[in-house]
Amino acid sequence: MxxxxxxxxxxxxxxxxxxxxxxxxxxxxxxxxxxxxxxxxxxxxxxxxxxxxxxxxxxxxxxxxxxxxxxxxxxxxxxxxxxxxxxxxxxxxxxxxxxxxxxxxxxxxxxxxxxxxxxxxxxxxxxxxxxxxxxxxxxxxxxxxxxxxxxxxxxxxxxxxxxxxxxxxxxxxxxxxxxxxxxxxxxxxxxxxxxxxxxxxxxxxxxxxxxxxxxxxxxxxxxxxxxxxxxxxxxxxxxxxxxxxxxPRLEEHLALKAWQNALLYGVGEEGGLRPVPKRFSPAVAAFYLPEGVPYARVKEAFAQRGAVIAGGQGPLKGKVFRLSLMGAYDRYEALGVAAMFREVLEEILPAS
Missing domain, CATH: 3.40.640.10 (Type I PLP-dependent aspartate aminotransferase-like (Major domain))
Structure with missing residues (x-):
């Protein structure tokens, strides 16, 4: 997939x-x-x-x-x-x-x-x-x-x-x-x-x-x-x-999207990542890159797991990465993405 x-x-x-x-x-x-x-x-x-x-x-x-x-x-x-x-x-x-x-x-x-x-x-x-x-x-x-x-x-x-x-x-x-x-x-x-x-x-x-x-x-x-x-x-x-x-089920759908994006921010927070926004949109989770880790490495770690992510734009190019579950993902697929995100962080972050 x-x-x-x-x-x-x-x-x-x-x-x-x-x-x-x-x-x-x-x-x-x-x-x-x-x-x-x-x-x-x-x-x-x-x-x-x-x-x-x-x-x-x-x-x-x-x-x-x-x-x-x-x-x-x-x-x-x-x-x-x-x-x-x-x-x-x-x-x-x-x-x-x-x-x-x-x-x-x-x-x-x-x-x-x-x-x-x-x-x-x-x-x-x-x-x-x-x-x-x-x-x-x-x-x-x-x-x-x-x-x-x-x-x-x-x-x-x-x-x-x-x-x-x-x-x-x-x-x-x-x-x-x-x-x-x-x-x-x-x-x-x-x-x-x-x-x-x-x-x-x-x-x-x-x-x-x-x-x-x-x-x-x-x-x-x-x-x-x-x-x-x-x-x-x-x-x-x-x-x-x-x-x-x-x-017909818009309220449920919007609640799911909000929960999914909060899930991504939660994983990032567990990994010590710093979020880009001060007031979060439910559409995308944006994080500053960990110190000493280039975007290409993060992108490749996700790619090895069959995932495509987005980098920064404008002055944030090369400084941030972005993840989104805005598309057709259900609750359990989102949990799978969260597990993937944790794996990526374990791989790219320096051992403490």
Missing amino acids: DWLLTPGPVRLHPKALEALARPQLHHRTEAAREVFLKARGLLREAFRTEGEVLILTGSGTLAMEALVKNLFAPGERVLVPVYGKFSERFYEIALEAGLVVERLDYPYGDTPRPEDVAKEGYAGLLLVHSETSTGALADLPALARAFKEKNPEGLVGADMVTSLLVGEVALEAMGVDAAASGSQKGLMCPPGLGFVALSPRALERLKPRGYYLDLARELKAQKEGESAWTPAINLVLAVAAVLEEVL
Whole structure:
């Protein structure tokens, strides 16, 4: 058995595998329209929004760019805290979109505080909920509330790429106006789809631009079960199949993911490892490398046991390693991964 322990892509859900084994569906048929509408409805439930969720063929990064370019016009001011590789990406997207960006820098592993974003004069705040590069979880409701107290008309956009179906997500209840996610993380499907969730407030404020990324054009088509451009329709089928299976027992599923990630942190703590984040996301466990142990050695120790892990990104490259059970792992498989992790630590750590 191969153990895919990376925070994306992840081990696929059995329902995704079943769906992907089906023959190719033509995207301009009634069967495809039914699938598309079903997937959109289930995604609205997953995001817990009264608004709309648009399905885009592309990655989570595409969804992030679509969010920025359709909610903010060039020259508008936005606030972007940077506390990991993916919040850095939000900053770069905002710059490329022609926005006037104020960047707030934090050490990787930290997250912004509400008082940091309580600043007047901004059209928007861009946040990463679960910062996959560090394992840190931002307090979205507190940050959104603090920002909107100073900017009542401001919009809050969030990267929920590794929080959707992994941790608590509720768009409007969290004070979030729009969110981006993707198919290859908590949804346990292959890469290839991006999602943009838009609250009713965001829908009223759309400023569509671009061609492929024009969300107004997509919204018009997707309300009818179509898409503006050729979709990865069999991936949409897989997403719908997974959501139909997971959503009825979502509370149990989220509890399992939280327990599994805590299990990994527990093993690391037993081995004397130092966690990267201060506030843990349930999506990924990130640890600083033991002193004198290069990442290549840790990676190889897991590889010898049939497992694939992830290293650091940005300034953490060569300094940390990351493990994730975000994919389709049950309780007993997680215990097996924990035993593997202990074996690896016994092998790589110097004898005391």
